[in-house]
Amino acid sequence: MIAAIPASGGRGVLAPLDGTGPPVEVADLVAAIASREARDAPRWVWPSTAELYPRLLERGLRVERCYDMELAEAILLGVEGRWGEPRSLASAAARLHGEPVPPDPPPRSSIDAEATLFTVETPVPSLATLLAVYEHQRARCAAAPSPGRLNTLIAAESAGALVAAEMGRVGLPWRADVHRALLLDLLGEPSPMGGPPRKLIELADRINDAFGSTTRIHPDSPAEVLRAFERLGITLANTRAWELRRIDHPVVPILIEYKELARIWSAHGWSWLDQWVKDGRFRPEYIPGGVVSGRWATRGGGALQIPKVVRKAVVADPGWTLVVADAGQLEPRVLAAVSGDRRLASAAAAGDLYAALASEAFGGDRSRAKVALLGAMYGQTGGQAVPALAALRRFYPLAWDYVEQAARTGETGGLVHTWLGRTCPPASVTFIASGYEEGGSRSRARGRFTRNFVIQGTAAEWALVLLARLRAALVGTAAELVFFQHDEVVVHCPAGDAQLVIEAVHRAGDEARRLLFGETPVRFPLDVSVVECYADAK
DNA sequence: AGTTTCATATGG
DNA sequence: CTCGCCATATGAAACT
Numbered sequence: 177m178i179a180a181i182p183a184s185g186g187r188g189v190l191a192p193l194d195g196t197g198p199p200v201e202v203a204d205l206v207a208a209i210a211s212r213e214a215r216d217a218p219r220w221v222w223p224s225t226a227e228l229y230p231r232l233l234e235r236g237l238r239v240e241r242c243y244d245m246e247l248a249e250a251i252l253l254g255v256e257g258r259w260g261e262p263r264s265l266a267s268a269a270a271r272l273h274g275e276p277v278p279p280d281p282p283p284r285s286s287i288d289a290e291a292t293l294f295t296v297e298t299p300v301p302s303l304a305t306l307l308a309v310y311e312h313q314r315a316r317c318a319a320a321p322s323p324g325r326l327n328t329l330i331a332a333e334s335a336g337a338l339v340a341a342e343m344g345r346v347g348l349p350w351r352a353d354v355h356r357a358l359l360l361d362l363l364g365e366p367s368p369m370g371g372p373p374r375k376l377i378e379l380a381d382r383i384n385d386a387f388g389s390t391t392r393i394h395p396d397s398p399a400e401v402l403r404a405f406e407r408l409g410i411t412l413a414n415t416r417a418w419e420l421r422r423i424d425h426p427v428v429p430i431l432i433e434y435k436e437l438a439r440i441w442s443a444h445g446w447s448w449l450d451q452w453v454k455d456g457r458f459r460p461e462y463i464p465g466g467v468v469s470g471r472w473a474t475r476g477g478g479a480l481q482i483p484k485v486v487r488k489a490v491v492a493d494p495g496w497t498l499v500v501a502d503a504g505q506l507e508p509r510v511l512a513a514v515s516g517d518r519r520l521a522s523a524a525a526a527g528d529l530y531a532a533l534a535s536e537a538f539g540g541d542r543s544r545a546k547v548a549l550l551g552a553m554y555g556q557t558g559g560q561a562v563p564a565l566a567a568l569r570r571f572y573p574l575a576w577d578y579v580e581q582a583a584r585t586g587e588t589g590g591l592v593h594t595w596l597g598r599t600c601p602p603a604s605v606t607f608i609a610s611g612y613e614e615g616g617s618r619s620r621a622r623g624r625f626t627r628n629f630v631i632q633g634t635a636a637e638w639a640l641v642l643l644a645r646l647r648a649a650l651v652g653t654a655a656e657l658v659f660f661q662h663d664e665v666v667v668h669c670p671a672g673d674a675q676l677v678i679e680a681v682h683r684a685g686d687e688a689r690r691l692l693f694g695e696t697p698v699r700f701p702l703d704v705s706v707v708e709c710y711a712d713a714k
Numbered sequence: 715a716g717t718t719t720c721a722t723a724t725g726g
Numbered sequence: 727c728t729c730g731c732c733a734t735a736t737g738a739a740a741c742t
Contacts, residue, residue, distance in 0.1 A: 397738060398721055416722065439723050442736055469732060471726080478735055481724040506726095507731095554730035561730090617728065628731040632726095636732095662726045662732090 177243070179221045179307070180209055182228055183300045191303055193221060193310070199303055210237045219243055221310060223265040223301060225337035233345050240651070244334040245309060247465060251330060251598060252316050257591060259601035265301050268309045283475065322597055328691065329596035329637065333465055335644035339657060340462035340472065342647075347457025348479075348490060348658045349498075349668055355449055355489035362485075363437055366446050373441060379434040386427035395434050443478060444486045452477040458490075462660070469629055470598050470636040471662055480661050490710035497671045499655075500713035501681045502703045503639065503663040505529045508549050510635045513689075513698040514595050517574035524698040537571035538564065552579055553631050555624035579627045586626025587619045594633035595692060600626055638688050638700065639663050645684035650677070659710075666710065674706045 177193040188205030190212065191198075202208040209232060212218065219241040222228050226246075232239065250263040261267070262280045270277045320326045359366070364374030372380075383395050389407060393400040398415045405412050405423075412419055417435060420428050452458055458477065466473025474480055482490075492498045505528075511517075512524035523532035533545040548564035550556075552575070556565070569576045582592045586600075593599045603622050643660055646667075650657065655669035655677050667677050685702050705713045 394738090399739075414721075435723080439736085443724075443734095467733060471732070473733070475734090478724075480726075481734060483724060551730070556730050558729055620729070624729085624731065632732060635726095664726080 177221055178212065178218045179303070179310070180205065180228070181222070181301060181303060181306055182231075189303050191307070193307075206232055206235050206237060209239065210235075213237065213239050217241070221245065221306075223306065225334065225341060229338060229341040230345065233341060238342065239338065240648070241331075242334050242338060243310075243330070244337050245306070245313065247333045247337060248313050248317075248330045249309075250465060251326070251333065252313060252320075254599040254601070255320050255326065255593070255597060256316070257599070257602060259599065260605050265306065265309055266299055268312075269301065269305045272308060272312055320597060325595065326597040328641075329594075329598060332596075332637065332640045332644050333470075335647065336464040336472070336640050339643055339647050339660070340464045343657050343660065344459055344462050346656050346658060347459040348666070349493060349496075350453045350456060350458040351489050351491045352449055352453050352456070354491060355453070355486070356446070358485070358488055359440070359445060359449075363441055363445070370447065372438075373445075376434065376437055376441060379430060379437065382430050383427055383434060386425075386430060395431060396438060401431070440483065440485070444483060448477070456493075464640075467636075468601055469633040470594065470640070471632070472660065479659075484711065487711040488709060492668060492671075492708050495671055496668055497674050498658075498707050498710055498713070499667040499669060499674055499677045499681065500705050500707060500710065501665050501667075501678075501685075502714065503642075503685070504701055504703050506635045506638065506663045506700065507553060507631050509698050509700055510595075510631055510638065511549075511553060511575050511578065513693045513696050514630070514634055515575040515578035517572050517578070518697075520572045520575045521697045527699075527701055537567055552576060553628060555579075555583060555620075555627045579631070582630045583623035583627035586629075587623035590626075592626045592630050594630060594637055596634070596637045598633050598637070600629045600633075634692075635663065638692055639665075641688035641691055642681075642684045645687045646680060649680040649684060653677075678704050678706070 179189070179191040179193055181189040181191070182205055183189065186205060187201070187203055188208070190200050190202060190208055200208075209220065217240040220239055221243040222245065224246040225242060225244045229239075245265055245268070246263050249265075249268045253259060253261050253263065262277055264278070264280050267277045267280065317323050317326050317330070363376060366373045380395055384392055387393060387404045387408070389404060393404050395401060401415045402412055408425070410423055410425065412423070417432050420432060452460070458479070460477040460479035461475040462479070463473045463475060472480075490498070508529050509524045512520040512529075519536070523529055523536060526532035530542050530546045530549070533549065534540050534542040538545040538548070544564045547561045548568040551561035551565050552568055585592050589603065591599050591602060639662065643657070643665060646665065647657060650667070653669070653673060653676065655667050655673055657665065658668045659666035665681070667681070669677050681702055681704055685700055689696070689698070689700050703714060707713050
């Protein structure tokens with residue numbers, strides 16, 4: 177373990193943490209890390225991967241392992257019920273010494289556009305500060321209920337941060353020409369000044385004809401659309417596609433087509449392409465642990481919501497291929513593993529968990545089995561799922577109790593945690609974001625949140641470990657990790673390496689299962705496809 | 715005029 | 727009274 181502390185002007189300090197030598201000041205921190213990495217690839221302890229690692233990558237250096245103090249701090253604060261407090265090394269040090277805690281700096285990308293005048297240089301921490309905070313973190317971790325699991329989580333989160341930086345740099349292969357052809361096909365010619373393309377204008381005309389009113393309505397305006405239907409004697413609660421589909425009127429299919437195309441145009445049209453795709457790659461910024469449950473978030477480009485049709489533009493380089501691996505039915509499998517419900521676990525030993533569930537407890541009705549299980553994990557209490565939920569409760573009492581317990585803990589003001597120990601934020605943090613619900617409804621909403629947190633968060637951990645193991649397995653190959661979306665990973669590799677990558681993915685999934693759950697009958701099967709184009713996966 | 719919220723879409 | 731989780735992004739509508 178070696179601490180790497182960046183200082184100004186590219187300089188820094190390297191300090192072995194195991195007493196194998198004195199700290200050394202270096203003029204070129206990146207070069208110093210490179211030479212040590214080549215020697216024995218230690219685990220690097222540094223303040224922030226997001227801050228430092230891009231500088232290493234820029235100079236062609238990758239490292240094997242790290243300990244990200246900022247991510248560790250965020251996890252530990254959560255465990256201590258202090259979710260949301262500043263997580264930077266500077267703030268951790270201030271807390272440790274009882275000094276005023278500085279707020280975290282705003283995210284880089286939002287400030288680098290403007291306000292460069294005000295850029296606050298990240299203060300250079302002293303070696304003593306880093307060591308003190310690191311030791312304190314180790315002690316807090318050791319004092320946690322399950323130190324081993326928490327250590328695993330911090331290691332996985334740190335490895336994830338390495339992947340995130342690498343993936344953001346390498347980018348997802350993106351054929352702008354294919355994307356443009358797709359847009360032309362769907363939307364027609366773009367208008368020169370960035371206005372709506374031909375087909376949207378035509379559809380808007382046809383919508384107005386179908387409404388037959390004298391004043392022209394704008395289909396993008398829900399209020400105007402509602403009024404137009406009102407004039408026809410049709411009252412709608414909203415203009416959502418599923419609501420529109422329930423009424424029988426010639427304008428409906430045109431309106432739905434308009435909405436679909438308008439969405440593509442505004443969210444993934446020409447301006448998106450110009451803004452986000454450079455040199456044949458789409459490079460979003462990934463944010464490990466950016467979602468409360470531990471899932472990743474992204475900043476910019478909507479990388480985690482790429483519509484299926486637009487995935488046609490994701491094409492492997494010539495002679496290369498995409499290996500797309502998707503963990504099927506991940507969350508119910510996680511529930512089977514964490515709850516210790518042997519009956520559910522034996523269903524989760526099957527390739528199709530819902531089918532196994534159906535034949536055991538739902539008279540072979542797979543879709544009923546599915547809504548029951550999803551309903552239990554999301555806290556559904558009404559609708560058609562009710563009788564199915566009763567069957568679920570009867571047949572799988574331990575799994576049922578697991579999510580019920582999480583819900584009750586949340587409803588009564590408690591905190592829940594994932595399998596590896598990531599802790600949910602307290603209600604005081606989340607309800608601010610989720611609106612003004614009153615009384616009992618608020619506590620039930622809180623229960624649904626904590627109920628789902630334990631499952632979604634543990635699923636995120638499994639996926640994170642898979643990602644980390646896969647990254648390790650691909651070291652020294654040409655293959656590059658290019659995309660990660662909750663339970664799905666995409667590897668871009670020379671066509672001849674596809675078989676090797678497939679095997680590596682399966683091994684990584686297996687290692688993730690064992691690292692989290694040890695010997696469990698629950699399987700976590702991966703659907704793997706080898707495709708030239710992302711849209712052809714599955 | 716600039717900022718915040720709402721409505722609706724996308725993804726898991 | 728109502729009742730399904732986690733997100734991001736856009737444009738319209740509402741607000742300051």
